[in-house]
Amino acid sequence: MRNKNIKSFILIPLVVFNLIPFIWLCIGSFLPNTYSDRGISIPTFDRLTFNNYFELSNNLSFFIYLKNTIIVSFFSSFFVTSASTLSAYGLTRFFKRYISISEIFVIFGYLLSPIILVFPYAVILKYLGLMGSLFGLILANTAFCFPFSFFLMLRYMQNISEKYDQSASMDGATWWQTLIYIILPRALPGVVAVSIFSFILAWNDVALSKILANQDTMTLAAGVKEKILDIEQTQYGLFAAASILVTLIAILVFGFMQFWIDERLKKESSSHI
Amino acid sequence: MLYVKNVSVTRYDDSGKSRKLFSGLDFSLNDGQLAVVLGDSGSGKTTLLDCIAGFIRPSTISSNKILKSYTEFIGNIFIDEQDVTLLEPRHREVGMVMQKFTLYPHMSVKGNLEFPLKMRKVPKELREIKILEVAKKLKIEDEIHKRVETISGGQAQRVAIGKLILREPKVALFDEAFSNLDAPLRKELRNNVINDFLKKDKNCVIFVSHEVKDAMMANIIIVFISPEKSQSGNGTKHEIFTGNSPGEAWEAMRKSNVIEINEYVNTI
Amino acid sequence: MIINLVSKTNSWFSIIPAIIITVFLLLIPWLFVFIESFSNGISGYINIFSDSQFGNSLLLSIEYTLITVIFQILLGTIAAVLVYDNGINTKMLTVALFAPYAIPTIVTVVSWGFLIEDMGLYAYFMNVVFRIPATMWKNELAFLSLCILSIWQFYPFVFISVLAQLRRINPNLYKIAQIDGANFWEQFKIVIFPSIRSTLFAILIVRIAFMFTKFDVAWLFAGKTVVSGVQVLPIYVYNTNSSIGNRSDGAAAAILSALFLAILIVIVFYFKLLLKKIKV
Numbered sequence: 013m014r015n016k017n018i019k020s021f022i023l024i025p026l027v028v029f030n031l032i033p034f035i036w037l038c039i040g041s042f043l044p045n046t047y048s049d050r051g052i053s054i055p056t057f058d059r060l061t062f063n064n065y066f067e068l069s070n071n072l073s074f075f076i077y078l079k080n081t082i083i084v085s086f087f088s089s090f091f092v093t094s095a096s097t098l099s100a101y102g103l104t105r106f107f108k109r110y111i112s113i114s115e116i117f118v119i120f121g122y123l124l125s126p127i128i129l130v131f132p133y134a135v136i137l138k139y140l141g142l143m144g145s146l147f148g149l150i151l152a153n154t155a156f157c158f159p160f161s162f163f164l165m166l167r168y169m170q171n172i173s174e175k176y177d178q179s180a181s182m183d184g185a186t187w188w189q190t191l192i193y194i195i196l197p198r199a200l201p202g203v204v205a206v207s208i209f210s211f212i213l214a215w216n217d218v219a220l221s222k223i224l225a226n227q228d229t230m231t232l233a234a235g236v237k238e239k240i241l242d243i244e245q246t247q248y249g250l251f252a253a254a255s256i257l258v259t260l261i262a263i264l265v266f267g268f269m270q271f272w273i274d275e276r277l278k279k280e281s282s283s284h285i
Numbered sequence: 286m287l288y289v290k291n292v293s294v295t296r297y298d299d300s301g302k303s304r305k306l307f308s309g310l311d312f313s314l315n316d317g318q319l320a321v322v323l324g325d326s327g328s329g330k331t332t333l334l335d336c337i338a339g340f341i342r343p344s345t346i347s348s349n350k351i352l353k354s355y356t357e358f359i360g361n362i363f364i365d366e367q368d369v370t371l372l373e374p375r376h377r378e379v380g381m382v383m384q385k386f387t388l389y390p391h392m393s394v395k396g397n398l399e400f401p402l403k404m405r406k407v408p409k410e411l412r413e414i415k416i417l418e419v420a421k422k423l424k425i426e427d428e429i430h431k432r433v434e435t436i437s438g439g440q441a442q443r444v445a446i447g448k449l450i451l452r453e454p455k456v457a458l459f460d461e462a463f464s465n466l467d468a469p470l471r472k473e474l475r476n477n478v479i480n481d482f483l484k485k486d487k488n489c490v491i492f493v494s495h496e497v498k499d500a501m502m503a504n505i506i507i508v509f510i511s512p513e514k515s516q517s518g519n520g521t522k523h524e525i526f527t528g529n530s531p532g533e534a535w536e537a538m539r540k541s542n543v544i545e546i547n548e549y550v551n552t553i
Numbered sequence: 554m555i556i557n558l559v560s561k562t563n564s565w566f567s568i569i570p571a572i573i574i575t576v577f578l579l580l581i582p583w584l585f586v587f588i589e590s591f592s593n594g595i596s597g598y599i600n601i602f603s604d605s606q607f608g609n610s611l612l613l614s615i616e617y618t619l620i621t622v623i624f625q626i627l628l629g630t631i632a633a634v635l636v637y638d639n640g641i642n643t644k645m646l647t648v649a650l651f652a653p654y655a656i657p658t659i660v661t662v663v664s665w666g667f668l669i670e671d672m673g674l675y676a677y678f679m680n681v682v683f684r685i686p687a688t689m690w691k692n693e694l695a696f697l698s699l700c701i702l703s704i705w706q707f708y709p710f711v712f713i714s715v716l717a718q719l720r721r722i723n724p725n726l727y728k729i730a731q732i733d734g735a736n737f738w739e740q741f742k743i744v745i746f747p748s749i750r751s752t753l754f755a756i757l758i759v760r761i762a763f764m765f766t767k768f769d770v771a772w773l774f775a776g777k778t779v780v781s782g783v784q785v786l787p788i789y790v791y792n793t794n795s796s797i798g799n800r801s802d803g804a805a806a807a808i809l810s811a812l813f814l815a816i817l818i819v820i821v822f823y824f825k826l827l828l829k830k831i832k833v
Binding site: 037117130191 | 565573585652663758762815
């Protein structure tokens with residue numbers, strides 16, 4: 013197999029390349045808010061400060077936005093994951109004839125990007141009185157993430173042998189019991205992948221939030237942009253600190269889930285032999 | 286008791302071509318009797334089991350996931366004189382052990398054994414008792430807490446049989462269940478376990494195999510003979526040999542004109 | 554018979570949530586935009602077609618999509634293959650390699666912005682080593698900067714997908730290939746590539762769809778000063794829809810951008826079919 017040196021030669025720079033912007037921001041978040049600190053200046057110890065983080069923790073809006081983002085991300089991820097898992101299961105077991113039609117629908121779904129969705133949503137939500145609500149945001153994010161997630165789960169379910177369903181049937185289980193006890197554990201990596209995907213998409217979203225949310229319901233990403241970036245005297249240190257926090261939480265969530273997928277995948281691959 | 290009454294199964298594929306898997310299959314099996322189904326792969330053995338189990342029913346669209354094929358079922362199936370033809374698998378009192386996929390990989394041995402009991406809503410204390418009982422009987426009580434992936438093939442099939450027993454079915458189906466085990470193990474499981482099953486619990490057992498020797502113990506032998514590469518509607522032919530004692534059916538089969546069987550017999 | 558019917562009805566429950574989402578959250582907004590685009594007759598479409606900015610944006614989007622997707626797939630696949638047979642510390646490595654995708658776009662765009670400005674790390678480096686003036690990155694080379702940034706942010710998607718697929722390969726296949734005397738490249742062709750081929754195709758379609766419609770990155774990158782070199786189609790759609798003009802113009806722009814994406818995808822499918830025919 014591959015020479016370990018060649019591998020490291022490529023992988024290590026890649027990892028560094030990946031993390032540089034993050035590291036750069038990290039350093040910047042501990043420096044005071046002067047313009048010149050955005051560039052290459054050697055951060056001497058006396059200039060390092062936690063000031064930016066203090067400011068953020070005192071700023072109530074930050075936590076409100078954080079709360080909003082968590083709610084929106086969690087619920088849209090939940091709706092997307094359960095709807096796509098359920099329907100993928102149902103289609104591959106009971107409605108096989110409609111699989112090709114739904115794959116076409118998936119493609120139509122892709123064509124609906126946030127930018128196309130936002131404007132009709134704005135009108136419809138206004139009409140329903142849901143404009144600016146978290147629920148409206150959740151709906152919009154769910155809509156955007158659903159086609160791809162469904163596509164993923166469909167593939168996954170197709171790869172789980174129906175013989176397990178037959179066994180479960182022989183044991184006396186209904187389709188719902190079969191799904192929960194037998195199929196879901198086997199589909200776990202796919203389920204986790206889909207929930208992460210939709211969680212991250214909602215977490216990072218700026219476009220939907222900017223138009224469909226109001227001051228109280230704005231999400232973090234959009235909030236950071238509006239409150240920190242777009243104002244006259246942009247405080248870059250503050251921005252850096254906010255970014256680090258927002259990113260850290262997202263990476264923690266992802267890292268945890270990835271850890272889990274890794275474990276499941278290793279178990280799965282060894283049981284296929 | 287099992288009565289398969291005049292059952293015909295035809296498979297229609299995407300392009301409208303049809304293949305008769307079997308037609309006019311008619312036999313009955315009393316309590317404590319063993320039927321063995323022989324034939325080449327793809328000749329319809331598994332399909333017969335699927336019918337008895339209930340995966341193929343009248344107007345069930347058993348569609349293949351890639352082709353939109355359709356399986357037609359005509360006939361009736363009676364278990365203990367009740368017409369179960371329209372019933373779903375979980376409502377028939379049937380159990381099945383397959384070659385693979387009978388056990389759930391993500392659960393332990395105990396979890397697997399417990400599952401049919403859970404589905405039958407057996408209370409927890411009673412579950413524990415029954416599981417231990419079956420585990421002892423099948424000599425797997427040391428493996429109870431192990432994960433299914435870590436046990437050997439032979440042990441796994443014992444667990445699968447354990448699951449079947451705990452389901453307490455009236456008809457027990459074995460679909461090539463011992464095919465990938467070695468000969469001594471196969472013989473032991475076949476003789477001890479299945480005979481136990483028949484004698485003590487008085488179930489009907491149907492055993493599908495590609496090993497002709499397995500048929501020596503049968504009361505009824507069903508042989509599927511697929512005509513060479515038949516693409517017309519003719520499909521598989523079948524022959525049924527019966528006898529009051531196991532040996533009689535075997536003798537009848539050996540003396541018949543079924544060419545394939547003679548070939549097998551010659552190699553014993 | 555009653556039992557039979559009950560559970561047949563039951564199985565409908567599994568697809569009801571999906572149907573609700575598809576009809577109410579996707580189909581209806583779609584119809585809405587579609588009808589809106591015709592609210593002024595065909596004038597919406599005519600206005601858009603006759604706008605030179607539309608053509609420019611469309612071309613830019615196609616370039617952007619093709620460049621970023623190709624490199625995302627290349628980089629992601631290489632990373633996945635390398636990580637796959639690296640036994641040590643795959644978890645940390647995987648998280649580190651996935652990081653850019655998990656970071657909010659606002660953060661990535663602005664931090665890259667820092668890096669390529671006057672005293673930013675990258676700009677400084679490129680200036681010292683290759684004599685490229687730092688100011689170019691956000692002006693003449695803005696499109697290039699945008700592409701690099703987009704590749705960086707989204708290649709982990711490919712990386713994770715390919716890695717997951719690689720892990721489903723039976724490890725025995727490697728052993729067999731090695732015994733047969735295959736070197737790395739041959740192993741790749743025989744063992745790895747066949748199993749990721751279909752995944753890669755699906756990834757290709759998905760990335761094309763996502764990059765063609767990617768609004769955040771370009772918009773945030775352009776920032777307060779609208780740098781003309783990066784006005785991709787989604788930004789054009791956004792501008793048309795938020796300006797005080799005919800509502801039908803905006804809707805038409807949206808429909809047209811979806812239409813061109815559909816055409817792009819159809820072309821890709823066609824290519825795949827063509828390749829299949831050539832191979833056979």
